[in-house]
Amino acid sequence: MLRKFLLQASTRRNFSASSSSSVAFFRQCSSSSSSSSQIPNSHFVEHMEDTNETPPSATISIDRTALYNPPEQSHEPSAESELVKHLKNIIKFRGGPVTVAEYMEEVLTNPKLGYYINRDVFGADGDFITSPEVSQMFGEMIGVWAMCLWEQMGRPSKVNLVELGPGRGTLLADFLRGVSKFKNFTDSLHIHMVECSPTLQKLQYRNLKCVTEDSADGNEKKGINSTITVSPVSWHASLEQVPTGLPTIIVAHEFFDALPLHQFQKASRGWCEKMVDVTENSSFRFVLSPQPTPATLYLMKRCKWADSEEIFKLDHIEVCPKAMDLTQEISKRIGIDGGGALIIDYGLNGVVSNSLQAIRKHKFVDILDNPGSADLSAYVDFAAIRHSAEEVSGVSVHGPMTQSQFLGSLGINFRVEALLENCTEEQAESIRTGYWRLVGEGEAPFWEGPDNQTPIGMGTRYMAMAIVMCLLCSVVFPCHVLIINEMLISICEEENVKNIIVRIKNKK
Template sequence: MASFLSRLSLRASLSRCRVPYGGASRASSRIWFSSDVKESSDPETKDEESTLKIDRSGLSQLQDHAPKISGRESMSAMSKHLDAIIRFRGGPIPVAEYMEEVLTNPTAGFYMNRDVFGAGGDFVTSPDISQMFGELIGVWSTCLWHQMGRPKEVALVELGPGRGTLMADLIRGTSKFQDFTSAISIHLVECSPTLRKIQEATLECVSCDDCPEKKRSTLSGSLVSWYMDLLEVPRGVPTIIIAHEFFDALPVHQFQKTPRGWCEKLIDVGESPSEPFRYVLSPRPTPASKLYLGKRLQWASEEEKACLEHVEVCPESFRYAGSISRRVSEDGGAALIIDYGDDKIITDSLQAIRKHKFTSVLDDPGSADLSAHVDFGAIRHAATEAAADGVTVYGPITQSKFLGMLGINFRLEALLNNASEEQAEALQLGYWRLVGEGPAPWVEGEEDESTQTGMGTQYKALAIVNSSLGVPIGFQ
């Protein structure tokens, strides 16, 4: 573990806290540009149907978009794709569209065709660090099921399940609670074909005898299904939703305050093959700045707005929070969101990581993970607006406090009783990285201090709960 940098630990060693994403699912809606903003009466699809136009007249940095550029032949497939989009449009694209293409483009997207997790990939996540993380999420889920009245059917949904490690540890950790495991069906929201295959292997899935197209996990006997979006997951039964490091990689729009008002940060083609892309500002406020930024600022206090110069807004987080809230309100259940971020407006946090090291967001797009800090305040407001009387939002609280309330200290003690010296060292370090803050005080002489840095306060936990259930465990 000490031989490579983790996504969790890199944040502590840099002044701009940057910790990359650990899930791979993404929303697939794109923002195409047209002359107006369309609206739908259906709250589930309203955001998906919005189309925006960016006024590119007056871009002082805008260059002539000739069809060919010297050196373009040496560009990567993703760089050529982005270059073609910008030239076809006749001008720059929003950061959100750039981010979405880089991560989930079907042919060249970062998550779509390879395993990016672990020591051999680009980062590690909490489930990779210690089995205790997934086990305690299982404790939370089982206790919630009891609060729900132990229903005979429960949809256990994970957004962005990565390799499936969290879900596998959850299932193993709850295996003694047979009533719970027999009640759950597993629903994974994942857009990457490669990661779906890895998840299938991690959960030890086999084809069902009565229907070979259906999969069943031999770890629990539960049916396992995959979807591109939460909206595709069947409704009608109580639902437990887990979103660990999912919201941090949803596309963000970036805005900057100027004498012309709040202008949008865009990405244009560069001036040379050595710098194929660059940032530019819109000449005036865009529809996105009025629609998305305006909505976010409505939720902020005057004191908070007074000192803002830069703002990041994630419209997809509004949509997912709303969908989760309506589902929980109408079908029963709750959602648990764990990610790095703050309970306030996020200013400028977009980051890229490649092979466990931070790099430029515009450098070789498609070869590095992109993520941004999560605006928990916006999630709370969006969830409450979507189902004001049907849900209650708890948190965010620190991951350290949340895992502590779930009994991570007792779980560590139990595991240490049967551990070898080497296993004990790994368990203690994993524990520290989940709940501690800063370098582990007992570790000396590490080649890279950041591999044993605790992230217990940087990560936050938030729950969206059906109002009839009361306070969930971990948030008392």
């Protein structure tokens, strides 16, 4: 105990000499925040007052030879995770709460402790299931869309195919298998996976059936290729790292919903940003900022895009600056290099209000409960994405439309019929269930199994939007069904690919 006291005294002495101005700042924040508005059943943390103790000035020499040093395992175990401690330290040393966006970013993508970084969160054994995990048809339809776009671009010999947040790589694996017979298309592809999780990168490498080739002397790695289509594959931490200069096809499926967002709540003094703070009993709670924050600029921009009546009736608004900025980055790249981007996510074509949610083991849980153990996501504001893209010259925006309309226009009904022709009854049940989840609305009417396993349709909850070069048509809408159906024939049956391409060109 004596040793612990002396260490604390030494630390206090060093801190007080160099941080008196910081303590004054924290006091000022405490006094200003104590009168600010809060959400129901929440209170601001009271900042600790300085005890003004005078640290010992003399140097004390201690003989530690007779002191008892307990073994490490005798210490009481902590119930808090490392991420929880990390978040509380950020709030403590900052002297006040953090934004919801900062909270989300730490929880989801902290380089060491983030939810997505060190685990596989997808599928039945994870926390949620995405459309590619539901049915192979989803990835196949995205492949059809991308090939239509490639045809409209004039069939360039080299194309960057980029997927943002590829998950396990399931979507892209089904995509490549579906278009594998179109040699000219697959030969043009250089695949770029934008993924920050080392764990998911390994799963993507495996599911794309990648191989690493060595150079002739065996000393350096030559490159990584997917054996599904013999296409080169590269991984990047962000879109900025993907090389420019080539026509680019970008796919972002369930990527925008996990981008950090800011929440605002209407109070007596106007719109206040919602923050995450720590209570006296060391639990997390929401509070409201006493003053305008930098994100208020994005709130003002978002409100300008909306009708005043739409804003007036809301008590909460969510804005996602990263989604707006990323959309403009995508649009600028497409406007300069050519190509297009497809964004599919669950969301609304309008202002989003208080949609942030946490999912653990396929169930909704409290957002602040054991951060890092559940996925955090929110509805995507497709109207904000559209407006952000339209601010960039050289591109056109198409949509949003529902996922059901999008997949229907790409010929998914044709694909289902082909799959059902040659399958067992068990396989047919799986195909029908997967199809309903992709395009249906609500509970599947044909389901005869347990009630708690009833397939729920995502067809209207998910939306699709395309951003393409102005010179290109939209390949999201039904005007290209004739072209698309010819492509689907090559997925379903063994036919001469060259003859199919000729017929496609004639129908264009």
